[in-house]
Amino acid sequence: MTSEYYTQALVLAKEPTGESDSQVFLYTADLGLVIAKAAGARKIVSKLAGHLEPPNIIAVRLVQKNRFQIVDALKISALPKSNNWAPILDLVKELTAEGQPDSELWRMIEGKSLEGGEILRVLGFDRAFAVCQDCGAKTPGNFLLKRLEYVCSVCLAQSGSPAHFVLK
Ligand SMILES: [Zn+2]
Structure with missing residues:
Protein backbone atom coordinates (compact mmCIF):
# COMPACT_ATOMS: atom_id res chain seq x y z
CA MET A 1 0.00 0.00 0.00
CA LEU A 79 15.49 30.09 9.44
CA PRO A 80 17.64 33.25 9.50
CA LYS A 81 21.13 32.52 8.19
CA SER A 82 22.82 34.59 10.92
CA ASN A 83 22.43 31.90 13.59
CA ASN A 84 24.32 28.65 13.91
CA TRP A 85 21.33 26.33 13.77
CA ALA A 86 23.26 23.06 13.79
CA PRO A 87 22.86 22.35 17.56
CA ILE A 88 19.16 23.26 17.46
CA LEU A 89 18.49 21.09 14.40
CA ASP A 90 20.34 18.21 16.10
CA LEU A 91 18.22 18.66 19.19
CA VAL A 92 14.96 18.50 17.20
CA LYS A 93 16.26 15.47 15.28
CA GLU A 94 17.14 13.56 18.46
CA LEU A 95 14.11 14.50 20.55
CA THR A 96 11.24 14.07 18.11
CA ALA A 97 9.71 10.85 16.91
CA GLU A 98 8.22 9.63 13.67
CA GLY A 99 4.45 9.77 13.54
CA GLN A 100 4.23 12.19 16.47
CA PRO A 101 3.56 15.72 15.25
CA ASP A 102 3.65 18.52 17.84
CA SER A 103 1.70 21.65 16.98
CA GLU A 104 3.48 23.81 19.57
CA LEU A 105 6.91 22.91 18.18
CA TRP A 106 5.65 23.52 14.65
CA ARG A 107 4.41 26.99 15.65
CA MET A 108 7.90 27.77 16.99
CA ILE A 109 9.39 26.69 13.66
CA GLU A 110 6.91 28.78 11.67
CA GLY A 111 7.60 31.76 13.94
CA LYS A 112 11.35 31.14 13.52
CA SER A 113 11.80 31.50 17.26
CA LEU A 114 13.56 28.25 18.05
CA GLU A 115 15.45 28.26 21.30
CA GLY A 116 16.99 25.19 22.95
CA GLY A 117 15.43 25.53 26.40
CA GLU A 118 11.98 26.12 24.89
CA ILE A 119 12.28 23.12 22.58
CA LEU A 120 13.25 20.91 25.53
CA ARG A 121 10.30 22.25 27.55
CA VAL A 122 7.78 21.74 24.75
CA LEU A 123 8.99 18.18 24.19
CA GLY A 124 8.71 17.22 27.85
CA PHE A 125 12.26 17.83 29.10
CA ASP A 126 11.69 21.01 31.09
CA ARG A 127 14.92 22.13 32.73
CA ALA A 128 12.97 23.69 35.59
CA PHE A 129 12.15 20.21 36.89
CA ALA A 130 15.50 18.65 35.99
CA VAL A 131 18.34 17.50 38.21
CA CYS A 132 21.71 16.12 37.14
CA GLN A 133 21.10 12.43 36.49
CA ASP A 134 24.56 11.55 37.78
CA CYS A 135 24.87 13.56 41.00
CA GLY A 136 21.47 15.15 41.62
CA ALA A 137 22.66 18.76 41.34
CA LYS A 138 19.87 21.26 40.60
CA THR A 139 19.43 23.24 37.33
CA PRO A 140 21.97 21.25 35.32
CA GLY A 141 23.10 23.13 32.22
CA ASN A 142 23.77 20.32 29.76
CA PHE A 143 21.41 17.98 27.99
CA LEU A 144 22.96 14.73 26.75
CA LEU A 145 21.48 13.84 23.37
CA LYS A 146 22.46 10.17 23.57
CA ARG A 147 20.90 9.63 26.99
CA LEU A 148 18.12 12.24 26.77
CA GLU A 149 19.07 13.35 30.26
CA TYR A 150 20.41 16.44 31.96
CA VAL A 151 23.80 16.49 33.63
CA CYS A 152 25.76 19.24 35.38
CA SER A 153 29.03 20.53 33.92
CA VAL A 154 31.17 18.60 36.43
CA CYS A 155 29.54 15.28 35.50
CA LEU A 156 29.62 16.18 31.81
CA ALA A 157 33.41 16.63 32.01
CA GLN A 158 33.71 13.22 33.72
CA SER A 159 31.48 11.44 31.20
CA GLY A 160 33.39 12.93 28.26
CA SER A 161 30.21 12.78 26.16
CA PRO A 162 30.60 14.85 23.00
CA ALA A 163 26.93 14.78 22.00
CA HIS A 164 25.32 17.27 24.32
CA PHE A 165 23.38 20.46 24.19
CA VAL A 166 24.39 23.40 26.38
CA LEU A 167 21.68 25.63 27.82
CA LYS A 168 22.41 29.29 28.30
ZN1 LIG B 1 26.25 16.20 38.19
Missing part, protein backbone atom coordinates in the same frame (compact mmCIF):
# COMPACT_ATOMS: atom_id res chain seq x y z
CA THR A 2 1.24 3.47 -0.88
CA SER A 3 0.25 6.64 0.94
CA GLU A 4 0.90 10.15 -0.24
CA TYR A 5 1.35 13.21 1.98
CA TYR A 6 1.73 16.91 1.32
CA THR A 7 3.00 18.90 4.29
CA GLN A 8 5.34 21.66 5.37
CA ALA A 9 8.65 20.77 6.95
CA LEU A 10 11.86 22.09 8.42
CA VAL A 11 14.91 20.42 6.86
CA LEU A 12 17.04 19.14 9.77
CA ALA A 13 19.83 17.29 7.96
CA LYS A 14 20.79 15.76 4.66
CA GLU A 15 23.16 12.83 4.40
CA PRO A 16 24.42 11.25 1.20
CA THR A 17 23.72 7.53 0.90
CA GLY A 18 25.20 5.68 -1.99
CA GLU A 19 26.15 7.33 -5.25
CA SER A 20 23.15 9.50 -6.04
CA ASP A 21 20.74 9.11 -3.12
CA SER A 22 20.31 11.24 -0.05
CA GLN A 23 18.67 10.56 3.27
CA VAL A 24 16.86 13.65 4.48
CA PHE A 25 15.69 14.31 8.04
CA LEU A 26 12.58 16.50 8.15
CA TYR A 27 10.47 17.82 10.98
CA THR A 28 7.03 18.03 9.39
CA ALA A 29 3.91 19.86 10.48
CA ASP A 30 1.65 16.84 9.97
CA LEU A 31 3.82 13.76 10.59
CA GLY A 32 6.45 14.83 13.11
CA LEU A 33 9.92 13.52 12.32
CA VAL A 34 10.26 12.00 8.86
CA ILE A 35 13.37 10.26 7.59
CA ALA A 36 12.99 10.16 3.83
CA LYS A 37 14.94 9.12 0.82
CA ALA A 38 15.39 11.68 -1.93
CA ALA A 39 14.49 9.74 -5.05
CA GLY A 40 17.34 7.87 -6.67
CA ALA A 41 17.30 9.36 -10.13
CA ARG A 42 20.17 11.83 -10.33
CA LYS A 43 18.08 14.36 -12.25
CA ILE A 44 15.41 14.51 -9.55
CA VAL A 45 17.95 14.77 -6.76
CA SER A 46 19.73 17.68 -8.42
CA LYS A 47 16.43 19.45 -9.08
CA LEU A 48 15.46 19.13 -5.41
CA ALA A 49 18.93 19.53 -3.90
CA GLY A 50 18.81 23.27 -3.32
CA HIS A 51 15.45 22.99 -1.57
CA LEU A 52 16.49 20.15 0.72
CA GLU A 53 19.19 22.05 2.60
CA PRO A 54 18.99 22.81 6.33
CA PRO A 55 17.59 25.09 7.72
CA ASN A 56 15.08 25.55 4.89
CA ILE A 57 11.35 25.43 5.51
CA ILE A 58 9.77 23.60 2.60
CA ALA A 59 6.52 22.34 1.19
CA VAL A 60 7.13 18.68 0.51
CA ARG A 61 5.32 15.84 -1.21
CA LEU A 62 6.08 12.43 0.24
CA VAL A 63 5.07 8.95 -0.71
CA GLN A 64 5.25 6.16 1.82
CA LYS A 65 5.71 2.63 0.65
CA ASN A 66 7.43 0.90 3.55
CA ARG A 67 9.67 3.97 3.86
CA PHE A 68 9.23 7.60 2.91
CA GLN A 69 10.43 9.00 -0.36
CA ILE A 70 10.51 12.67 -1.32
CA VAL A 71 8.93 13.19 -4.72
CA ASP A 72 8.81 16.99 -4.71
CA ALA A 73 10.02 19.84 -2.52
CA LEU A 74 9.83 23.60 -2.69
CA LYS A 75 11.62 26.03 -0.40
CA ILE A 76 9.11 28.48 1.03
CA SER A 77 11.23 30.06 3.74
CA ALA A 78 14.28 29.46 5.93
Whole structure:
Protein backbone atom coordinates (compact mmCIF):
# COMPACT_ATOMS: atom_id res chain seq x y z
CA MET A 1 0.00 0.00 0.00
CA THR A 2 1.24 3.47 -0.88
CA SER A 3 0.25 6.64 0.94
CA GLU A 4 0.90 10.15 -0.24
CA TYR A 5 1.35 13.21 1.98
CA TYR A 6 1.73 16.91 1.32
CA THR A 7 3.00 18.90 4.29
CA GLN A 8 5.34 21.66 5.37
CA ALA A 9 8.65 20.77 6.95
CA LEU A 10 11.86 22.09 8.42
CA VAL A 11 14.91 20.42 6.86
CA LEU A 12 17.04 19.14 9.77
CA ALA A 13 19.83 17.29 7.96
CA LYS A 14 20.79 15.76 4.66
CA GLU A 15 23.16 12.83 4.40
CA PRO A 16 24.42 11.25 1.20
CA THR A 17 23.72 7.53 0.90
CA GLY A 18 25.20 5.68 -1.99
CA GLU A 19 26.15 7.33 -5.25
CA SER A 20 23.15 9.50 -6.04
CA ASP A 21 20.74 9.11 -3.12
CA SER A 22 20.31 11.24 -0.05
CA GLN A 23 18.67 10.56 3.27
CA VAL A 24 16.86 13.65 4.48
CA PHE A 25 15.69 14.31 8.04
CA LEU A 26 12.58 16.50 8.15
CA TYR A 27 10.47 17.82 10.98
CA THR A 28 7.03 18.03 9.39
CA ALA A 29 3.91 19.86 10.48
CA ASP A 30 1.65 16.84 9.97
CA LEU A 31 3.82 13.76 10.59
CA GLY A 32 6.45 14.83 13.11
CA LEU A 33 9.92 13.52 12.32
CA VAL A 34 10.26 12.00 8.86
CA ILE A 35 13.37 10.26 7.59
CA ALA A 36 12.99 10.16 3.83
CA LYS A 37 14.94 9.12 0.82
CA ALA A 38 15.39 11.68 -1.93
CA ALA A 39 14.49 9.74 -5.05
CA GLY A 40 17.34 7.87 -6.67
CA ALA A 41 17.30 9.36 -10.13
CA ARG A 42 20.17 11.83 -10.33
CA LYS A 43 18.08 14.36 -12.25
CA ILE A 44 15.41 14.51 -9.55
CA VAL A 45 17.95 14.77 -6.76
CA SER A 46 19.73 17.68 -8.42
CA LYS A 47 16.43 19.45 -9.08
CA LEU A 48 15.46 19.13 -5.41
CA ALA A 49 18.93 19.53 -3.90
CA GLY A 50 18.81 23.27 -3.32
CA HIS A 51 15.45 22.99 -1.57
CA LEU A 52 16.49 20.15 0.72
CA GLU A 53 19.19 22.05 2.60
CA PRO A 54 18.99 22.81 6.33
CA PRO A 55 17.59 25.09 7.72
CA ASN A 56 15.08 25.55 4.89
CA ILE A 57 11.35 25.43 5.51
CA ILE A 58 9.77 23.60 2.60
CA ALA A 59 6.52 22.34 1.19
CA VAL A 60 7.13 18.68 0.51
CA ARG A 61 5.32 15.84 -1.21
CA LEU A 62 6.08 12.43 0.24
CA VAL A 63 5.07 8.95 -0.71
CA GLN A 64 5.25 6.16 1.82
CA LYS A 65 5.71 2.63 0.65
CA ASN A 66 7.43 0.90 3.55
CA ARG A 67 9.67 3.97 3.86
CA PHE A 68 9.23 7.60 2.91
CA GLN A 69 10.43 9.00 -0.36
CA ILE A 70 10.51 12.67 -1.32
CA VAL A 71 8.93 13.19 -4.72
CA ASP A 72 8.81 16.99 -4.71
CA ALA A 73 10.02 19.84 -2.52
CA LEU A 74 9.83 23.60 -2.69
CA LYS A 75 11.62 26.03 -0.40
CA ILE A 76 9.11 28.48 1.03
CA SER A 77 11.23 30.06 3.74
CA ALA A 78 14.28 29.46 5.93
CA LEU A 79 15.49 30.09 9.44
CA PRO A 80 17.64 33.25 9.50
CA LYS A 81 21.13 32.52 8.19
CA SER A 82 22.82 34.59 10.92
CA ASN A 83 22.43 31.90 13.59
CA ASN A 84 24.32 28.65 13.91
CA TRP A 85 21.33 26.33 13.77
CA ALA A 86 23.26 23.06 13.79
CA PRO A 87 22.86 22.35 17.56
CA ILE A 88 19.16 23.26 17.46
CA LEU A 89 18.49 21.09 14.40
CA ASP A 90 20.34 18.21 16.10
CA LEU A 91 18.22 18.66 19.19
CA VAL A 92 14.96 18.50 17.20
CA LYS A 93 16.26 15.47 15.28
CA GLU A 94 17.14 13.56 18.46
CA LEU A 95 14.11 14.50 20.55
CA THR A 96 11.24 14.07 18.11
CA ALA A 97 9.71 10.85 16.91
CA GLU A 98 8.22 9.63 13.67
CA GLY A 99 4.45 9.77 13.54
CA GLN A 100 4.23 12.19 16.47
CA PRO A 101 3.56 15.72 15.25
CA ASP A 102 3.65 18.52 17.84
CA SER A 103 1.70 21.65 16.98
CA GLU A 104 3.48 23.81 19.57
CA LEU A 105 6.91 22.91 18.18
CA TRP A 106 5.65 23.52 14.65
CA ARG A 107 4.41 26.99 15.65
CA MET A 108 7.90 27.77 16.99
CA ILE A 109 9.39 26.69 13.66
CA GLU A 110 6.91 28.78 11.67
CA GLY A 111 7.60 31.76 13.94
CA LYS A 112 11.35 31.14 13.52
CA SER A 113 11.80 31.50 17.26
CA LEU A 114 13.56 28.25 18.05
CA GLU A 115 15.45 28.26 21.30
CA GLY A 116 16.99 25.19 22.95
CA GLY A 117 15.43 25.53 26.40
CA GLU A 118 11.98 26.12 24.89
CA ILE A 119 12.28 23.12 22.58
CA LEU A 120 13.25 20.91 25.53
CA ARG A 121 10.30 22.25 27.55
CA VAL A 122 7.78 21.74 24.75
CA LEU A 123 8.99 18.18 24.19
CA GLY A 124 8.71 17.22 27.85
CA PHE A 125 12.26 17.83 29.10
CA ASP A 126 11.69 21.01 31.09
CA ARG A 127 14.92 22.13 32.73
CA ALA A 128 12.97 23.69 35.59
CA PHE A 129 12.15 20.21 36.89
CA ALA A 130 15.50 18.65 35.99
CA VAL A 131 18.34 17.50 38.21
CA CYS A 132 21.71 16.12 37.14
CA GLN A 133 21.10 12.43 36.49
CA ASP A 134 24.56 11.55 37.78
CA CYS A 135 24.87 13.56 41.00
CA GLY A 136 21.47 15.15 41.62
CA ALA A 137 22.66 18.76 41.34
CA LYS A 138 19.87 21.26 40.60
CA THR A 139 19.43 23.24 37.33
CA PRO A 140 21.97 21.25 35.32
CA GLY A 141 23.10 23.13 32.22
CA ASN A 142 23.77 20.32 29.76
CA PHE A 143 21.41 17.98 27.99
CA LEU A 144 22.96 14.73 26.75
CA LEU A 145 21.48 13.84 23.37
CA LYS A 146 22.46 10.17 23.57
CA ARG A 147 20.90 9.63 26.99
CA LEU A 148 18.12 12.24 26.77
CA GLU A 149 19.07 13.35 30.26
CA TYR A 150 20.41 16.44 31.96
CA VAL A 151 23.80 16.49 33.63
CA CYS A 152 25.76 19.24 35.38
CA SER A 153 29.03 20.53 33.92
CA VAL A 154 31.17 18.60 36.43
CA CYS A 155 29.54 15.28 35.50
CA LEU A 156 29.62 16.18 31.81
CA ALA A 157 33.41 16.63 32.01
CA GLN A 158 33.71 13.22 33.72
CA SER A 159 31.48 11.44 31.20
CA GLY A 160 33.39 12.93 28.26
CA SER A 161 30.21 12.78 26.16
CA PRO A 162 30.60 14.85 23.00
CA ALA A 163 26.93 14.78 22.00
CA HIS A 164 25.32 17.27 24.32
CA PHE A 165 23.38 20.46 24.19
CA VAL A 166 24.39 23.40 26.38
CA LEU A 167 21.68 25.63 27.82
CA LYS A 168 22.41 29.29 28.30
ZN1 LIG B 1 26.25 16.20 38.19
